[in-house]
Amino acid sequence: MKTTQPRLRALVCSSLLALLLLALLYAQWWLGDLPTRMQFEARLAPPGLDHWLGTDALGRELWARTLAGLALSFQVGFLAALLGSAIALGLALLATFSSRLDALISMLIDTLLSVPHLVLLLLIAFALGGGLQAVVIAVAITHWPGLARVLRAELLQLRAAPYIGISRALGKSRGFILLHHFLPHALPHCLVGALLLFPHAILHEAALTFLGVGLSPSQPAIGLLLADAMRYLSGGYWWLGVFPGLGLLLMVLSIERIASSARRAL
Amino acid sequence: MLEACQLRYAFHAQPPLFEDVSLRLGAGEWIGLSGDSGAGKSTLGRLLAGHDEPAHGHIRIDGEQLPAKGLRPVQWLPQSPELAVNPHWRVTRVLNEAWAPPETLRRAFGIKPEWLNRPVRTLSGGELQRVCVLRALAPGVRYLIADEISTMLDPITQLALWQALKAEAEKRKLGVLVISHDAALLRRLCQRRYHLENARLHAAEHYQLS
Numbered sequence: 001m002k003t004t005q006p007r008l009r010a011l012v013c014s015s016l017l018a019l020l021l022l023a024l025l026y027a028q029w030w031l032g033d034l035p036t037r038m039q040f041e042a043r044l045a046p047p048g049l050d051h052w053l054g055t056d057a058l059g060r061e062l063w064a065r066t067l068a069g070l071a072l073s074f075q076v077g078f079l080a081a082l083l084g085s086a087i088a089l090g091l092a093l094l095a096t097f098s099s100r101l102d103a104l105i106s107m108l109i110d111t112l113l114s115v116p117h118l119v120l121l122l123l124i125a126f127a128l129g130g131g132l133q134a135v136v137i138a139v140a141i142t143h144w145p146g147l148a149r150v151l152r153a154e155l156l157q158l159r160a161a162p163y164i165g166i167s168r169a170l171g172k173s174r175g176f177i178l179l180h181h182f183l184p185h186a187l188p189h190c191l192v193g194a195l196l197l198f199p200h201a202i203l204h205e206a207a208l209t210f211l212g213v214g215l216s217p218s219q220p221a222i223g224l225l226l227a228d229a230m231r232y233l234s235g236g237y238w239w240l241g242v243f244p245g246l247g248l249l250l251m252v253l254s255i256e257r258i259a260s261s262a263r264r265a266l
Numbered sequence: 267m268l269e270a271c272q273l274r275y276a277f278h279a280q281p282p283l284f285e286d287v288s289l290r291l292g293a294g295e296w297i298g299l300s301g302d303s304g305a306g307k308s309t310l311g312r313l314l315a316g317h318d319e320p321a322h323g324h325i326r327i328d329g330e331q332l333p334a335k336g337l338r339p340v341q342w343l344p345q346s347p348e349l350a351v352n353p354h355w356r357v358t359r360v361l362n363e364a365w366a367p368p369e370t371l372r373r374a375f376g377i378k379p380e381w382l383n384r385p386v387r388t389l390s391g392g393e394l395q396r397v398c399v400l401r402a403l404a405p406g407v408r409y410l411i412a413d414e415i416s417t418m419l420d421p422i423t424q425l426a427l428w429q430a431l432k433a434e435a436e437k438r439k440l441g442v443l444v445i446s447h448d449a450a451l452l453r454r455l456c457q458r459r460y461h462l463e464n465a466r467l468h469a470a471e472h473y474q475l476s
Contacts (some may be wrong), residue, residue, distance in 0.1 A: 109281075141390065153387040161349065162344055162346075162349040162350050163349060163350050163351055163352055164314075165317045166344075166350050167352075167363065169315060169316065169340075169341060170337060170341075170363050170364035170401070170402075170404065171335075171336045171337035171338070171364055171366075171404075172363070173335075180352075181352055184354060185354070201333070213450065224292075
């Protein structure tokens with residue numbers, strides 16, 4: 001029972017995420033303009049048969065807006081995790097070249113880790129003018145140091161392994177060792193790191209959008225839905241905040257659970 | 267001729283592991299090196315193969331420094347073959363890392379064709395050691411540092427490995443430094459024998475090896 005439970009949990013999370021992903025991938029096609037279509041006769045309608053998750057102040061369907069928002073969040077999370085882990089992997093590989101480069105990269109990692117990353121995130125997103133690109137870049141720049149530190153330690157340990165020295169003595173170039181010894185060793189760690197970075201990126205996107213320096217107000221982002229919901233919460237319109245929040249929680253938890261399972265399997 | 271001149275090695279601020287160690291290994295020559303555990307035999311072997319830098323002294327091959335790039339003419343064979351190969355590779359990839367050994371040599375070293383497609387972690391220590399020895403015999407290699415390579419093998423496998431290596435070394439006039447605790451093995455294989463003790467290298471004739 002002890003061994004099947006985590007597997008079952010991982011399976012449930014993977015299936016849930018796969019379903020969510022399918023829904024999100026096709027959201028743009030089958031939702032059409034539904035997330036932005038206004039129905040003034042049905043403003044702030046509660047959840048029911050006509051409006052499954054209710055509508056917002058402009059009469060827009062909340063279920064469509066939540067799905068579209070999750071699709072956007074997923075896109076941001078994926079791109080930011082990809083970019084962040086690519087930076088981390090590149091710099092960790094570079095650190096194995098020489099002790100001087102390693103010292104420089106370590107200093108950069110320590111410096112970035114010592115700055116509260118939410119402040120840096122806000123500054124970068126603001127400086128880049130907001131929008132999807134700015135959010136992706138801001139999240140990637142502020143989140144690579146943690147993963148880079150792990151990868152760097154892993155690769156420096158590997159550099160001291162006898163088979164690396166032997167490979168060099170057998171005439172293999174630095175490029176060969178990097179591609180055939182270091183990279184395959186680092187990739188599984190990098191994948192887990194990227195998976196763990198994913199939910200962070202999604203939450204930060206929502207936070208940045210909530211604070212007004214993230215995605216554009218015309219896009220149905222989760223952060224924006226939550227910020228809107230804040231204005232109506234005191235009026236008893238609970239569905240405006242609960243459903244987008246639950247959707248975000250479900251997605252983040254599923255990804256986190258899969259990343260933890262992957263880390264344990266490693 | 268592989269020459270080590272007045273080598274000195276110390277781990278950071280520790281007293282020297284050994285000093286004033288000089289050694290010459292000619293083409294086709296077999297030299298034995300013994301010493302207690304921790305005396306510095308493996309470290310000396312690693313220095314001779316260019317895997318580490320001495321604190322003082324130098325190593326030359328025919329008067330020249332060891333090449334910084336390309337195949338090194340001195341190859342080090344460590345005691346644990348598991349540490350000498352990428353654990354994620356298959357046997358054939360490890361074997362062909364520097365050259366493609368012909369089938370006759372593979373057979374001489376007892377490497378079975380059915381091993382080739384297996385991941386290295388599925389081979390025993392003895393099987394893997396044979397793969398490592400053959401891998402190190404790439405054309406251009408002139409000296410071997412065999413660091414207790416048969417310690418973990420059964421007597422029959424030991425004999426087969428040394429016979430195959432001896433035959434190939436004689437054919438190619440390879441110089442071999444055999445590092446071992448086994449005095450009988452060193453007496454049998456080597457023309458000259460040294461003993462590392464009290465941070466110095468001594469001719470082993472003066473020592474009663476156990």
